Amino acid sequence: MPDEPIPLFNLQAQYQSLKPRIHQAALEALDSNQWLLGPQTQQFEAEFAELIGVKHCISCSSGASALQIALLAAGIGPGDEVITTPFTFMATTSSISLTGARFVFADIDPRTYNLDVQDIERKITKNTKAILPVHLYGYPANMEAIMHLANEHGLKVIEDCAQAHLAQADGVCVGGIGTAGAFSFYPSKNLGACGDAGCVTTNDDDVAAKARSLRHCGRAPDKAYEYLWEGSTLRMDEVQAAILRVKLPLLEEWTDARRKAAAWYEEGLAGVPVTLPPTPPAGWSQSFYVYTIRAERRDELMDFLRKRSIGCAVYYPMPLYMQPAYAHLQLDPQDFPHTQKACQEVLSLPMFPEITPQQVQRVCDAIREFYEADATV
Ligand SMILES: Cc1ncc(COP(=O)(O)O)c(C=O)c1O
Known part of the structure; x- marks a missing residue:
């Protein structure tokens, strides 16, 4: 099934x-x-x-x-x-x-x-x-x-x-x-x-x-x-x-649920070679509109997850200075090395207040499986 x-x-x-x-x-x-x-x-x-x-x-x-x-x-x-x-x-x-x-x-x-x-x-x-x-x-x-x-x-x-x-x-x-x-x-x-x-x-x-x-x-x-x-x-x-x-x-309750889901991701992805979202300093908190990791071979990972019916997306695959709408500005991508790299590596994973620990675990297991298969080649 x-x-x-x-x-x-x-x-x-x-x-x-x-x-x-x-x-x-x-x-x-x-x-x-x-x-x-x-x-x-x-x-x-x-x-x-x-x-x-x-x-x-x-x-x-x-x-x-x-x-x-x-x-x-x-x-x-x-x-x-x-x-x-x-x-x-x-x-x-x-x-x-x-x-x-x-x-x-x-x-x-x-x-x-x-x-x-x-x-x-x-x-x-x-x-x-x-x-x-x-x-x-x-x-x-x-x-x-x-x-x-x-x-x-x-x-x-x-x-x-x-x-x-x-x-x-x-x-x-x-x-x-x-x-x-x-x-x-x-x-x-x-x-x-x-x-x-x-x-x-x-x-x-x-x-x-x-x-x-x-x-x-x-x-x-x-x-x-x-x-x-x-x-x-x-x-x-x-x-x-x-x-x-x-x-x-309900917004505060939903935001807490997102933060809980983020903690499950952090636990589930321990030891997996991806970069997790930053940890905010004391007194700061994030609202996790999406849960975004940085991953090598990002596009392959995205295909792998989608084949397992796991939704994921890239925010954003193309920086604004490369958009056709701004071609006339002739901006140089080399001026924005960190943006260039982020566009190639970020991947947002399922995140919504109703997500369950089991669903998060399935996403984490799939990501782990992707990189473990890689290690055995
Ligand atoms: C960072 C950012 N700025 C502005 C907007 C614009 O919001 P709206 O779609 O409500 O016009 C969005 C919405 O997607 C956004 O993500």
């Missing part, structure tokens, strides 16, 4: 366990006859802000729009340079370009896959206005050093928290450390809507006010047809907010 598939993510498990509550919440939101910026949205914003420990949460239509709004609200625009990582999802850089600013890549730290602070420092010019760290895979970027650098040079810091709900650096949740944070509630994320959704978080009243306006076409507060700046239609809808409110009280 073929093995039961182990998916990379298991959105169905979560949906099935919450189905009656999600249906009820969605129906109530529909019946309320309030479609946008109503009570569900307002309450979700208050509840998410409280959980993250941040003053303001501004809900919006996606993580990508949250990034763009956060940058614009922080005053980033044409002529400005924003330093970020090439080892991330497209929205990180497209959001910068959509403000009229220019992104500048720094290489990553090979251990954490997040921005290398020394390389950020090397890339600072008189036009640099912001740093945009991504807390990749749910592991916080080196925020202490980034904030130090930003304060020294008068730069804004926009945190890409799309993969890092409830991850903490020095006891503070990401999204509440820099000038602003941007979260994604894409369905597969640690907190996922039933469609696209996202939010901006900030402790800065002015950034919050501008972000609220920008997601709503730039409207002046309480004035239907007066616009303070050019914004766009980038709001979260009431149905998504209602669904997110069903899931939000």
Whole structure:
């Protein structure tokens, strides 16, 4: 009998366990006859802000729009340079370009896959206005050093928290450390809507006010047809907010379950010649959006696992500086040796709150088998 598939993510498990509550919440939101910026949205914003420990949460239509709004609200625009990582999802850089600013890549730290602070420092010019760290895979970027650098040079810091709900650096949740944070509630994320959704978080009243306006076409507060700046239609809808409110009280429990699964992986992969995710320092915690190892002969291992019905994926196989969309920039891959290597070696394994110790063990056994077969050749 073929093995039961182990998916990379298991959105169905979560949906099935919450189905009656999600249906009820969605129906109530529909019946309320309030479609946008109503009570569900307002309450979700208050509840998410409280959980993250941040003053303001501004809900919006996606993580990508949250990034763009956060940058614009922080005053980033044409002529400005924003330093970020090439080892991330497209929205990180497209959001910068959509403000009229220019992104500048720094290489990553090979251990954490997040921005290398020394390389950020090397890339600072008189036009640099912001740093945009991504807390990749749910592991916080080196925020202490980034904030130090930003304060020294008068730069804004926009945190890409799309993969890092409830991850903490020095006891503070990401999204509440820099000038602003941007979260994604894409369905597969640690907190996922039933469609696209996202939010901006900030402790800065002015950034919050501008972000609220920008997601709503730039409207002046309480004035239907007066616009303070050019914004766009980038709001979260009431149905998504209602669904997110069903899931939000479970986020801490789900995050703990992910951390437990990570500990099972660590145990199960002991002695296997792969590099495990970094261990955070005291006071830090990661949220394990995915569980990512570094592996030699990665593509062969991926085929081997898939043949055994084990879901796995590469985040990201192609660095952003090599994307066709950026061919015109003619960036040199040799400037980013750690990103180049990571793209060839990283592999993300099944990770979701409902994963069982037996499933993790099966993944670990398969990886061990792959390398043991290798040793006997
Ligand atoms: C690192 C990162 N940034 C930004 C985004 C964009 O989020 P969304 O898909 O909600 O627009 C994602 C989502 O995949 C992401 O992983």
